[in-house]
Amino acid sequence: MKELVILSGKGGTGKTSLTSAFASLAGNMMLCDADVDAADLHLIMNPDIRETHDFAGGYEAQIIPDACTGCGQCMELCRFDAVKPVQDAGIFHINGLDCEGCGVCADLCPESAITFEEKICGQWFASGTRFGDMIHARLGIAEENSGRLVALVREEARKRVLAARIDILLTDGPPGIGCPVIASIGQANAVLIVTEPTVSGIHDMERVAQLAAHFKIPAMVCINKYDLNPDQARAIEVIAEKRNMAYVGKIPFDPAFTKAMIQCKTIMETHGDSPAATQIRQIWNRVMAHPAMKMDRLC
Amino acid sequence: MIISIASGKGGTGKTTVATNLCASLDADLMLLDCDVEEPNAHLFLNPNITEEKKVNAPVPKVDLSLCTRCKKCMEICRYGAIAVAGKAVVTFPELCHSCGGCMVVCPEKAITETDRFIGTVETGSLGLPEGASFGQGLLDIGQVMAPPVIKQVRQLEGQKKLTIIDAPPGTSCPVIAAMKGTDFVLLVTEPTPFGLHDLTLAVEAVKLLDIPCGLVINRAGLGNDGVNNYAQKENIPILLEIPFDKRIASAYSKGELLVRALPEYKEIFKGLYTSIEALVNRKGAA
Ligand code: SF4
Ligand code: SF4
Ligand code: SF4
Ligand code: SF4
Numbered sequence: 001m002k003e004l005v006i007l008s009g010k011g012g013t014g015k016t017s018l019t020s021a022f023a024s025l026a027g028n029m030m031l032c033d034a035d036v037d038a039a040d041l042h043l044i045m046n047p048d049i050r051e052t053h054d055f056a057g058g059y060e061a062q063i064i065p066d067a068c069t070g071c072g073q074c075m076e077l078c079r080f081d082a083v084k085p086v087q088d089a090g091i092f093h094i095n096g097l098d099c100e101g102c103g104v105c106a107d108l109c110p111e112s113a114i115t116f117e118e119k120i121c122g123q124w125f126a127s128g129t130r131f132g133d134m135i136h137a138r139l140g141i142a143e144e145n146s147g148r149l150v151a152l153v154r155e156e157a158r159k160r161v162l163a164a165r166i167d168i169l170l171t172d173g174p175p176g177i178g179c180p181v182i183a184s185i186g187q188a189n190a191v192l193i194v195t196e197p198t199v200s201g202i203h204d205m206e207r208v209a210q211l212a213a214h215f216k217i218p219a220m221v222c223i224n225k226y227d228l229n230p231d232q233a234r235a236i237e238v239i240a241e242k243r244n245m246a247y248v249g250k251i252p253f254d255p256a257f258t259k260a261m262i263q264c265k266t267i268m269e270t271h272g273d274s275p276a277a278t279q280i281r282q283i284w285n286r287v288m289a290h291p292a293m294k295m296d297r298l299c
Numbered sequence: 300m301i302i303s304i305a306s307g308k309g310g311t312g313k314t315t316v317a318t319n320l321c322a323s324l325d326a327d328l329m330l331l332d333c334d335v336e337e338p339n340a341h342l343f344l345n346p347n348i349t350e351e352k353k354v355n356a357p358v359p360k361v362d363l364s365l366c367t368r369c370k371k372c373m374e375i376c377r378y379g380a381i382a383v384a385g386k387a388v389v390t391f392p393e394l395c396h397s398c399g400g401c402m403v404v405c406p407e408k409a410i411t412e413t414d415r416f417i418g419t420v421e422t423g424s425l426g427l428p429e430g431a432s433f434g435q436g437l438l439d440i441g442q443v444m445a446p447p448v449i450k451q452v453r454q455l456e457g458q459k460k461l462t463i464i465d466a467p468p469g470t471s472c473p474v475i476a477a478m479k480g481t482d483f484v485l486l487v488t489e490p491t492p493f494g495l496h497d498l499t500l501a502v503e504a505v506k507l508l509d510i511p512c513g514l515v516i517n518r519a520g521l522g523n524d525g526v527n528n529y530a531q532k533e534n535i536p537i538l539l540e541i542p543f544d545k546r547i548a549s550a551y552s553k554g555e556l557l558v559r560a561l562p563e564y565k566e567i568f569k570g571l572y573t574s575i576e577a578l579v580n581r582k583g584a585a
């Protein structure tokens with residue numbers, strides 16, 4: 001099997017629209033939405049959910065008011081400022097939003113007054129779509145451990161890809177360079193960075209490129225909306241070369257992306273003859289011709 | 300007053316709103332870029348950075364000559380960041396959440412803490428408006444813990460009458476770390492199905508924190524009216540709509556402030572601030 005992770009550094013560069021367009025071109029493929037924090041791929045893929053699983057991503061400590069003697073040890077121990085005194089009650093309370101789930105207070109409370117239970121932080125799904133199967137997830141609001149959920153959906157997708165002898169796994173990666181992104185790229189054949197010709201697009205692309213290099217994952221670059229600033233687009237080509245990343249093409253700004261999105265379709269389905277769609281086909285061919293995409297990576 | 304500027308989805312124009320709001324006001328203010336994974340505000344504001352401070356996270360260091368291999372440290376660690384393996388005690392600093400548990404439980408006092416570099420906080424001044432100050436966090440490449448860097452940037456709060464925070468995208472822990480305790484959340488979205496979907500998640504997060512919020516719709520006219528309908532239904536005031544305009548896109552691509560390329564926007568951003576002030580005062584009075 002092969003896996004391509006589509007990243008952008010900065011959000012809003014068209015990463016998900018492009019991933020969905022690739023899905024319609026890739027043939028025997030599976031999709032993985034690793035952008036669990038703001039998952040959008042399902043809006044285009046309209047998945048038919050076949051399995052739903054809970055994601056127990058962490059723990060939460062809670063003080064049993066009747067058992068607490070108010071010694072204050074938990075507040076002293078908590079490094080995350082999650083424990084606060086309850087006014088005029090002589091006891092303490094844990095704010096779930098701040099609790100990091102380290103369990104130190106629960107382990108060390110002299111009265112065993114703190115419960116420490118696993119909590120459900122989200123859900124993940126296995127679904128069918130018109131292009132192939134898809135593994136995706138939804139992280140609960142304000143939850144931690146999105147990195148772990150990303151690792152889990154990817155592991156699940158990779159397992160199924162192997163079992164079903166699927167050729168390629170297309171992973172829609174999260175934005176940024178922090179824990180979710182790191183969890184999304186390990187062991188992939190390559191990452192494709194979708195950038196735009198803006199100073200911030202370039203800045204963010206370079207941060208992701210450094211991250212990919214740090215983890216030794218081959219990187220390719222394509223430019224979306226290149227005609228918004230052709231000079232910056234050329235600068236991106238130069239940077240790609242300097243950083244030893246394959247430059248695989250550029251897509252013009254095209255409102256058809258948004259129109260397709262509104263119809264819950266890929267641009268290939270609604271505007272298959274548009275200049276943007278033609279470029280996407282070429283980019284796809286170049287991506288698949290990259291040496292890093294030739295190797296089968298067994299997990 | 301502290302205003303945080305957030306968006307469920309990245310790339311909606313959050314930084315455009317933060318930087319242009321900042322550059323339009325004559326107030327005594329500071330801008331803090333808390334999007335520590337991809338800080339962009341500096342590209343538009345060109346701050347004069349005068350100070351750089353390292354952000355470190357404490358991680359355990361074991362003195363093997365004191366250690367009896369009792370495994371208590373390994374038992375309390377919920378993150379698999381410390382392990383006793385035969386004669387060795389191995390730490391995995393990249394997994395450590397710096398909870399300090401191992402150090403507290405070690406009966407032999409064999410564990411001390413050492414600093415692990417995770418990022419940088421830079422501070423400086425802005426030319427526009429004059430006397431304004433600037434701060435930003437930068438997560439080091441390959442590091443996973445954004446919230447401690449964000450918290451460090453937010454230590455700068457309160458030095459000025461108005462603080463504008465550029466928050467990271469999404470709805471998970473880093474965003475919460477950037478929005479928590481602010482007086483107002485300005486949500487920036489675009490009028491597309493993706494924008495709407497991610498906006499609904501961001502609104503849930505804001506509700507959880509119980510902070511008043513308002514909406515800026517960027518690239519208005521490019522999508523459909525799903526976002527407007529949602530805002531009406533949820534009673535979220537739409538404070539500003541910025542139309543899709545190639546001149547704006549082109550200025551943005553060059554790192555030019557919108558208020559510089561199209562000066563008529565200065566009054567518009569001033570008006571935005573006035574509406575936010577009114578909403579915050581109303582909440583205060585209620
Ligand atoms: S350590 Fe236990 S008994 Fe002491 S204040 Fe905390 S919860 Fe109460
Ligand atoms: S579990 Fe850890 S983070 Fe949560 S309240 Fe207890 S000590 Fe604090
Ligand atoms: S708790 Fe202390 S003494 Fe026990 S194994 Fe860990 S470091 Fe060694
Ligand atoms: S400080 Fe906490 S997270 Fe880090 S190794 Fe010790 S127990 Fe584990």
